Amino acid sequence: MGRTFDWTGLKLRLVAIMSSLWVFIGMATAHEVTPTIGDLRVTGGLVQLELRLNIEAFLAGIDLDGLENTDEDDQSARYDALRALGSAELSPRVRKYAVDWADQITITAGNPLSLSYEGARIPVVGNVDLPRASFLLLEAPLPTGAQSLTVTWPKGAGALVLRQHDVTDPYTGYLQGGETSPNIPLGGGASLGAWDSLVSYIPVGFTHIIPKGLDHILFVLGLFFLSARLRPLVWQITAFTLAHTVTLAMGAAGWISINPAIVEPLIAASIVFVALENIFVRKLHPWRPVVIFGFGLLHGLGFASVLGEFGLPQGQFLPALIGFNVGVELGQLAVIAVAFLTVGIWFRNKYWYRGRIAIPASVVIAMIGLFWFVERIGAI
Template identity: 45%
Template sequence: MWLVVIVMALSSPAMAHEMSPAIADIEIGEDSLEMSIILQGEAMVAGIDLSSVTDTNNSPRADAYDALRALSPDAFSQRLQAAWPDLSDGVRMQAGDTMLVPELVEASTAEAVSDALPRESRVILRAALPDDGSDVSFGWDAQYGPIILRQIVQDLPEGQEAYSAFLGPGQMSAPMPRTGTVEITGLASFANYVWLGFTHILPKGLDHILFVLGLFFFSREARPLLYQITAFTVAHTITLALASLGVVSVPASIVEPLIALSIAYVAVENILRPKLSRMRLMVVFGFGLLHGLGFASVLGEIGLSPAYFLASLIAFNIGVELGQIAIVTTAFFSITVWFGARPWYRQRIVVPASVLIGLMGLWWAVERLIL
């Protein structure tokens, strides 16, 4: 199963665009609301299902996406504005039992940061509210993918924090009051961040999945895997915490290529030096520091809960660990249980898998550095 995933990834063309969650800021007044959404405009207009596709090249609508991407930002902004009446059918806003009809105030598209990254489009919506004082909820169709929702509240009492949530595809927000903000319990906040950490690995973190698989294929014995996973976990926990606290900040343009190279390195070492050494553990620890910076990027988008900062950080890390455990467990029962004792296991399973993982890592490094 995992080898199929790797082969599919290797077969992707050069202009892959990995989708990230939309980000929405909503401000609710007594009689109206305004929402600003940063979204993947070309993917939505092209009809790509963002609930199941994280890379545009894996969609049957990839050609339509590429044609839209070739338009200038101004030209695509006009296309997005023209398509919005249809797209807005998938946007669900309601106040109590009243369905709201948001008006498109503005649609714009930014210049691309690089050809390998999707452009960011922004829509600003406004909607009138009924005069019953009812709470407001927001969500959109699953095909538009996940969205990070942040409530903007002016003059919050000291000790309170504005509501923010990571909404999975098709998920509705908690009801948001017109004054003040949503009361979130510590337990609910903890569970939300566990889920956020888990989904950052499965299904979205293909680079992290391949790195963990690189560790898995190093040896069929449990002890070398345990040592490596422990070194990796300790390291990414350190940098995740430091980056979340603002102590460390490294640009994604540096972190992402190095993460790709880390994938290639462990794969090559699986082939050339399949014996656990202190150097291997040091290298895994070093790469764990890089991956922690990568994990921190998603937390930078949604932000850690100030009221439950430490608990949220721990919860996110637990979610990441659960995702890694799920990868290793699935690989073990899919591969090692059936073939681990065979004399040809290394020659026919480990080496080919490591070659594919290494090639994928090298390709990503080239793509992120040059293309």
């Protein structure tokens, strides 16, 4: 007797697919929390701290500690309204806020210094779906004879990448809200060692995949859903890893540079391609790893642009780069592990696995990738 078609089950699966689609699209348009970049200089007897930050999140009163995107906060509506303001309208609010907020940043050189607000640069309104990076300049007189200082980043301010400039072997560190930097010699020499640099950049790479790299997560899942068997997956992951390692290294070294406005739509297109191929192709063909290698080159450029925002320690470029790449790989392996544990281990040998799981999942991934592609093309 032939099998009867389960129309009820099909309807339920379609509802689940569409629900997943809207959930992921919501995540796609969410406002990702980015770390503040702090550039520290000592010049003319002054300590200068220039901050590149998402000032609207601070003005909205959002607690950024441990937050992944601002849509999760109760103040998200106020935050969105501030993002739509022009620089002329936003500047007075920034000044009023920064004058008081500067007191919450503690720089100590023997005694706490008194930071003053010296001005801001606020870009014009662009794509309101993307964070706007503004710049604040804070200054304080340096006590005579001071040889070193520490920086304490305020609670609720999220993460800070602190970078020392204009000295030999400058300090580069990563502080969470409420943390204090180690003692930073004003003459330089506080750069991390090779092992410390490698270890400190592993979480930076990992968090770029989980939870912040939804586009990379979907690409890796696209590789998984062609076949949940180990051999095809290993071939694809190997090609992808080799490729993105090459362009990540070249981009981080400054040997190649491509505008992210070009790279990001192409990354979205790569997600669409892989997902559609899953739908129409049943097995790993010789061309698939070659195509994946090409897409890996694109994703590596995306990784390099992110790493460029953080900066790499000048004296420990290679260890920090390796640490970041290790973090990326651990993130990708975690995605694959979760996919295996939730889907592959239980259902990959079922006759209905491809029709009821792999293809519907690939349809969702393709639609999200297409949504991103259109959105990113529109932002150019």
